[in-house]
Structures are given as C-alpha cells and as structure tokens.
Amino acid sequence: MDTSALRRQLGLLEQAWRDHPTRFTRLTGLQTAALLGLAGLPALLGLLALLLPLGLWLAGASGGWWALTPLGLALLWSGAALWRPALPPQDGLLLPLSQLPRLDELLQRLTQAAQARPLGEVRLTTDPTLQIVPTSPLGLLGGGRPQLNIGLPLLMGLDGPQFAALLAREMHGLQRRSLPAWVARWRQRWHGLLAERLPLAPGPRATGWGLLAWHRLARGLLLRALVMERLHAPTADAWAARWAGATGRRILADALLAQAVQDRFLAQQFWPQVWAAARSERRPSGHPMRDLRVLMRQSLRHPQAPHWAQDALRTPAAVDAPDFSLRVRLQALVEKPAPLAVPTVSAGEILLGQALPRLADALDSAWQAQQADTWLQRHQAWRQQAQWLDELNAADAESAAEKPSLDKPEALAQGRLTQALGSPAEAAVAWRRVIDRHAAPAEARLGLARALLAGAPPIEALTRQPELLPEQAEALRLLQALADEGRASATYAETLAADPRWRVPAALLLIQQLSLREDFAALQAARVRLRALEDEAEAALTVLHDFQGEQKILPGGLPTRVLRPVLALLQGEHAVGRAWHWRKTSTMAKGWALHLLVIERSRTLVQPDPQVWGPELTRQVAEALPLDWCVIDLAHPDWKPLDRADLVQQFRADDAQCIHTGLARKA
Known part of the structure; x- marks a missing residue:
C-alpha cells in the first residue's frame, strides 16, 4: 500500500473513532480476539487430527485413521509461526535492580500507580530511547513479563523528574484492565513476530508463506489497532503528567523536547564524529558512553540546539507512527515550550549512583566488540574511496583546461568522493570545476548548494538574520533554480540535459532551509512545487519500471x-x-x-x-x-x-x- 492510500485509509478510521470512540474500541477488541481464535484453529485441528487416531487405536477400533497423521502434522506446522515463543532481543546489560535501590523503587511506584503488569528484565542499552518490549512465551497470546530497555544516553541527558515522567508514559501502556493497551501490545507482538519470522535468508517455506497469509488477513485490523493506539496516546501523556505532580505537564513537555534535540545531536554531531575515526583506525578505540556523561547535557547548549528544536517541532509524525507529532503533543501539555535548560544532575547519576561509571565502561566495551566488523568495513571503504579519489585527481591534474581528461560521469564521481571525504570548501571547489567544464549538471549544482550550506553557519530566522550570507544566498538560489526547472516548455535535448532526477532532493533541501528561515510565503510555494515534482517522479519511474510491451x-x-x-x-x-x-x-x-x-x-x-x-x-x-x-x-x-x-x-x-x-x- 502506497503512502497516500495508507494516509487516506487511516484518516477514515480516525474519523470513525472520533464519531463513536467506544464502539470503535470494542469492535477492534472483538476483531482482535476473533483473529487470535482463528489463528489458533489450525493448531487445534492439527492436535485433534493427531489425537483421534491414537484414541481410536487405544479403543481397539480399526480403519485407516492413521492417514490423518500427516494432515495433523501439517496443520501444527502451519501454526508454528504464530504460536512459537518469541524472545525479546538481549541487547545491552542486564541491570541488577537489587543493587540499584532508587531505580527499583521508581519502577515499583510506577507499577502500582498504573496498576500495570510487573516488569521482567531491565536492560541498559546504548540507544537514546526508552522502550518496553513485550515477551511472547505463547506467541500471539503473549504472556510473560515485558522487558524494559533503558537508553543510557537518555539517562545522562535528562534530570530525574524528566526521566520519571517519560518512564511513566511508557508504563501506562502496561495497564492490566485497559482494552486499548491490550490491543497495542498485541500489535507490537505481531510486528515483532513478523520481524523475527520473515528474515531475508531462506527459511521454512510453509511457515513463511503461512505468516504472510495471516499478515494480509490481519492488515485491516492492524490499521484499526494503530489508529486506536495513536488516538489513545494523549491519554497516556495526560496520565504521566498527573503522576509527575503539580508541574507534571511542564516536566513532561521539557523531557519530550530535550529528547528530540538530543536525538539530533547524536545523529548529526556525536556519532558522525565517532565513526570519522574509522578513516585512520582499523578498530574502534573510543568510549562513547563515557564521553556522553558530559556531552549529553551540554548538547542542550550547543549552537545548533535552537535549530534542532525548531526542526523537531516542524517534523510531522510518520504515517504509521503510534504517536502524534511532537508539536501536537506539546500543545496538548503546555501553551508554549520553555527554553532548553541544562540539568545540574542527570537521572543516571540519581538512579544508578556509583554504578554509573562502571556500567558506562561495560557498555563501551560491548559496543567496541559489537561494532568491530562494521568498523573494519568502513575503514576499508574509506581507504578504497580515498584511492579512487586520488586516481581521479591525478587524471584530472594531467588534463588541460580546454580538454578535460575526465568525462562528465567521472567528473561527477570526483565531486561525490570529494564531498564524502573532504571539507565543505574542497567540495565546493570540486563542484564549481564540474559546473564550469560540463555545462552545469544538475547533480553538481545540488552538490555545490550542499557544500555551501555545510561550510556556512546555520540559516537563522528572518527576525534574527535579515540578510543572508553570500554563501547561504547562493545556495538558496541554486536550490530554487533546480526546483523550478521544468516549469516552462523545453525541447527534448534541453530536457535530457536538465536531468530531472535531482529536482526532488533540491526541493526537499530548499524546504528545510526555508523552514529555518521562517520565510512562510516562499515555503508554501516550495511545498506546492515539491508535491508536483514528487508526482512527476512517481509517474516517470512507474513508466520506466513497466517492462511490458516495446522497450x-x-x-x-x-x-x-x-x-x-x-x-x-x-x-x-x-x-x-x-x-x-x-x-x-x-x-x-x-x-x-x-x-x-x-x-x-x-x-x-x-x-x-x-x-x-x-x-x-x-x-x-x-x-x-x-x-x-x-x-x-x-x-x-x-x-x-x-x-x-x-x-x-x-x-x-x-x-x-x-x-x-x-x-x-x-x-
């Protein structure tokens, strides 16, 4: 199902819930129970087909009842994919709660307040997330105690009340007598089964095809469960805010915004710098968790933190996300987000105490061992790309200005490698050379715009930066020109030279920069243009992927x-x-x-x-x-x-x- 069709179907289901929320919830629960019963029917029939010949044989009856045995085995095998136990991933470190009294006390308080199912294992991971993973000892029926995964970066980036509010939000989904919570847990178990049972490598064909058939049968119900989980999410936010106290709404809102900013710090600043060491080192030697003990809190004072906050507030929720966008969630909690404040004491120092340095070092050692192969592959890839770039630069140095030795595809490859391996200034020089020598290819103009933006300070809003810097202004002109290409009629030769493949990336980058600029008039026009370019690209690629008829x-x-x-x-x-x-x-x-x-x-x-x-x-x-x-x-x-x-x-x-x-x- 494509994105537009999925969005339309989810919109219809959301309207149905808003018209009759109680009826929608009860009907979804009944359909879920019916599907679970239907999924268990093959296994039940298979068991009867195996027990019936055995019972008749013990009773002394004669006949060909043993012919039912293969049928029973086949039915049991077809249900194995749905009812086989699924274990949660064993990532990170298992936390001994008996040695962490403050964390244990917080979990017990939340379990009692939410009237939730008791937790099983609690693990500390390197991901900046807080996640409750349902276990499935009975397959889709679930059972067992869920596993709580706590990201150490999240513990080190928030203060104690903020982390407690986020944890309360997650614990609300474990309520015992909540139909929406039960349906949400069933949907999570179903997706977990799909991820585990349908690997890319060849496996048991009957099990795989049977699971795909059940997935297609349950597709409509999964969408209903997703809508119900999303529309009940504000209830979980409100409950967590009430549990956090008189200022709980502000605490939860600050925690959500800080988490979004720190996610962008990790993705755009910290981890790229960590992995950049793979250029010169064959093995990982860094200690990212130890470094983040200070950097996570200081990231809220980073020069780009306001831009990350704006980007987080402007980013819409994914079509299949179980929560609304950050802006919608914050608007339901507070009138206006507060400025980012750096916590004096992190939640990790409060809840983990003296064990924090030891746990951080243990996670670093596990990370180094886990990423060793990937690190070596990146190191070898960097060396290989550097060798390719050296060969292209050597060939380019031997050429004359009027007759370059690199043709257009090779010059574009030289620009890509320079942008991946060099500084923004070096990439800008390489792309300008391609533009001058090869009639300004679209990819080179887009690469130049990216290099100019990477080398200049972030674009500020109109109120703070009335005039753009020369590099910023040139980059926006390049992006605007690329996005506007194709509006006027052109000959077939001109269209071929334009290379429309790069218009959608240019329009996306233009919209991102105009959002930071808060140029709302230009932003609206750019979004309209982006939709037209996406429709054009989808139509063109649909035609090219059609191999029927003359080619x-x-x-x-x-x-x-x-x-x-x-x-x-x-x-x-x-x-x-x-x-x-x-x-x-x-x-x-x-x-x-x-x-x-x-x-x-x-x-x-x-x-x-x-x-x-x-x-x-x-x-x-x-x-x-x-x-x-x-x-x-x-x-x-x-x-x-x-x-x-x-x-x-x-x-x-x-x-x-x-x-x-x-x-x-x-x-």
Whole structure:
C-alpha cells in the first residue's frame, strides 16, 4: 500500500473513532480476539487430527485413521509461526535492580500507580530511547513479563523528574484492565513476530508463506489497532503528567523536547564524529558512553540546539507512527515550550549512583566488540574511496583546461568522493570545476548548494538574520533554480540535459532551509512545487519500471571508474554469476533514465530468495551510486515467462555491457 492510500485509509478510521470512540474500541477488541481464535484453529485441528487416531487405536477400533497423521502434522506446522515463543532481543546489560535501590523503587511506584503488569528484565542499552518490549512465551497470546530497555544516553541527558515522567508514559501502556493497551501490545507482538519470522535468508517455506497469509488477513485490523493506539496516546501523556505532580505537564513537555534535540545531536554531531575515526583506525578505540556523561547535557547548549528544536517541532509524525507529532503533543501539555535548560544532575547519576561509571565502561566495551566488523568495513571503504579519489585527481591534474581528461560521469564521481571525504570548501571547489567544464549538471549544482550550506553557519530566522550570507544566498538560489526547472516548455535535448532526477532532493533541501528561515510565503510555494515534482517522479519511474510491451534499452554509458562502487558490491555477492549494465529511457518520461543491473545467478549451492534479494540489492546499489537503479534478477519468477524471453536475450547478447563475471571484474 502506497503512502497516500495508507494516509487516506487511516484518516477514515480516525474519523470513525472520533464519531463513536467506544464502539470503535470494542469492535477492534472483538476483531482482535476473533483473529487470535482463528489463528489458533489450525493448531487445534492439527492436535485433534493427531489425537483421534491414537484414541481410536487405544479403543481397539480399526480403519485407516492413521492417514490423518500427516494432515495433523501439517496443520501444527502451519501454526508454528504464530504460536512459537518469541524472545525479546538481549541487547545491552542486564541491570541488577537489587543493587540499584532508587531505580527499583521508581519502577515499583510506577507499577502500582498504573496498576500495570510487573516488569521482567531491565536492560541498559546504548540507544537514546526508552522502550518496553513485550515477551511472547505463547506467541500471539503473549504472556510473560515485558522487558524494559533503558537508553543510557537518555539517562545522562535528562534530570530525574524528566526521566520519571517519560518512564511513566511508557508504563501506562502496561495497564492490566485497559482494552486499548491490550490491543497495542498485541500489535507490537505481531510486528515483532513478523520481524523475527520473515528474515531475508531462506527459511521454512510453509511457515513463511503461512505468516504472510495471516499478515494480509490481519492488515485491516492492524490499521484499526494503530489508529486506536495513536488516538489513545494523549491519554497516556495526560496520565504521566498527573503522576509527575503539580508541574507534571511542564516536566513532561521539557523531557519530550530535550529528547528530540538530543536525538539530533547524536545523529548529526556525536556519532558522525565517532565513526570519522574509522578513516585512520582499523578498530574502534573510543568510549562513547563515557564521553556522553558530559556531552549529553551540554548538547542542550550547543549552537545548533535552537535549530534542532525548531526542526523537531516542524517534523510531522510518520504515517504509521503510534504517536502524534511532537508539536501536537506539546500543545496538548503546555501553551508554549520553555527554553532548553541544562540539568545540574542527570537521572543516571540519581538512579544508578556509583554504578554509573562502571556500567558506562561495560557498555563501551560491548559496543567496541559489537561494532568491530562494521568498523573494519568502513575503514576499508574509506581507504578504497580515498584511492579512487586520488586516481581521479591525478587524471584530472594531467588534463588541460580546454580538454578535460575526465568525462562528465567521472567528473561527477570526483565531486561525490570529494564531498564524502573532504571539507565543505574542497567540495565546493570540486563542484564549481564540474559546473564550469560540463555545462552545469544538475547533480553538481545540488552538490555545490550542499557544500555551501555545510561550510556556512546555520540559516537563522528572518527576525534574527535579515540578510543572508553570500554563501547561504547562493545556495538558496541554486536550490530554487533546480526546483523550478521544468516549469516552462523545453525541447527534448534541453530536457535530457536538465536531468530531472535531482529536482526532488533540491526541493526537499530548499524546504528545510526555508523552514529555518521562517520565510512562510516562499515555503508554501516550495511545498506546492515539491508535491508536483514528487508526482512527476512517481509517474516517470512507474513508466520506466513497466517492462511490458516495446522497450527502449540503451547501453549503460557509465565508465568503469564510475561503476567501481557497484563492482565492489557485486564482488561481495556470491550469488552473482554475471552482471550487465543497461539504461532504459522512454518518451513518456523525458529526461529520466533507469539504470538496469541484470543479474545472472552463479552456480553456488546456497542462493538467496529471489523474492527479497533483488529489492535489497537494489537498495544497496542505489546507496553505492546515487542514481535510479533497478536490479533484474533473472532467477525471479517474473522473468521466467516466454513473453520475456526476447528481452532477456537482449540483456545477455551484448558482451560489451557485461561489467562483472564471477569473482573477477571486467577491465
């Protein structure tokens, strides 16, 4: 289901709840109970099919009742995916509550106040979140004690009352006699089962297909459960605010805003700096949790903290989010958010006490061991990219200004690598060189805008910065020009040169900067333009992904030095025997091009599932080389029919387009 259709369906369900909330809640609960009973029916019938022949045999009856045994086993196997116990992830450190009296006391008080189910394990993790994970010893029926995961960064970034208010908000979902809470826990268990039972690697086919069938049957009920969970979320916020005391609304609002700001600090500042050390170090040696003991609180005084707060308040909730947006939640609690204040004593120092340094060091050691392989891969990727950039720079240095040795795709690859490895100033110089030499490609103009914004201070609101800095003004002009391309009629050659693939990213970045600028008139026009560009992109890619009828397939047109990231990815895929690179265009999608990576399987015995391997490989290829890609796995059932034989033959016929063979890369 696409996003627009999902949003419409959720809107209809929300209106139905607002019209009759009690009826909607009761009906959803009855449907959930009925589905659980229906899900257990195959297992019950299978058990009867096994016990009936045994009972008749003990009674001395004769006949072919033993023929029911295979049927009983099949029915039991089909229900295994739904009723097999699911264990929560064992991430982080198990906290001994007997040695942490203040944390234990807080949890007991909240359990009694919320009349909630008692908790099981309490674990300390490196994620800046607070999450209650339901256990499922009886599959979908649940049971057992839920697991509480506490993020140490969250403990070190909030004060005691703020953390307690957030914890109370989560504990409200464990109420014993609450139908909405029970439905919400069932929905969480269902998604947990899907994540565990449907891995990308090949598994038991009957179990996997059976679980998919149940998921399609329960799709409508899952949407009803999501709507009910979202619309009951303000009740949980209000209860947590009342529990926190007379100023509970302000405390919870401050906690929510501080958490949103600190999430952005971690994602945009802290973790990129930690992982930047992978350029020179082969193994992780940092101690992020130890460093965050001070940095988490100080992040609320970071120069960009006001911008992060504005971004958090402007960010809408995801379509399938179980909560409303941050702005809506804060408006229900307080009239106006208070300025960010740095806590003098963190919740971690209060609740963990003298054990905090020891637990932080233990989490750091576990993080280093867990991330060692990923760290080494990034280190090798940095070195490989640096080598590619050095080769491109050396070739570029040998060229004359009037006749560059790098063609347009190679020059764009040089700009991408410079932006990934160099400073914003170096990236700006590289992109200007591409613009001057190759008639201002759209990707180069977008890259220049990004480099200018990265090298300049953050854009302020009109009231604080009436005049933009020259770099900021140039970046906004570039983004506006890219977003406006295609409004006027153009020839086919002009449309091809414009490369409309980069208009949507330019419009998204423009909207982000205009939001910080608080230029509401320009922001409204940019949002209208973005919707038109997204519709255009969706229509063009829909046409290009349609392989029925006559096709316009052209050579790939990308040199080997540009395809290096894709070739490196293919060398790590044991299932790839041969690979061809083609490019598809259409007169119905002028200017757009879809790069095709046609895969012929190798002869290895272990092969990934063709239903999921192709989309996953498409995502990885698009990350390695930012273009519109489509991986065509010739082992997929869609490419087996006879009416596809001519197109498959066309893919395989031209050896010049074969970019990968076995484990060796074609020169």
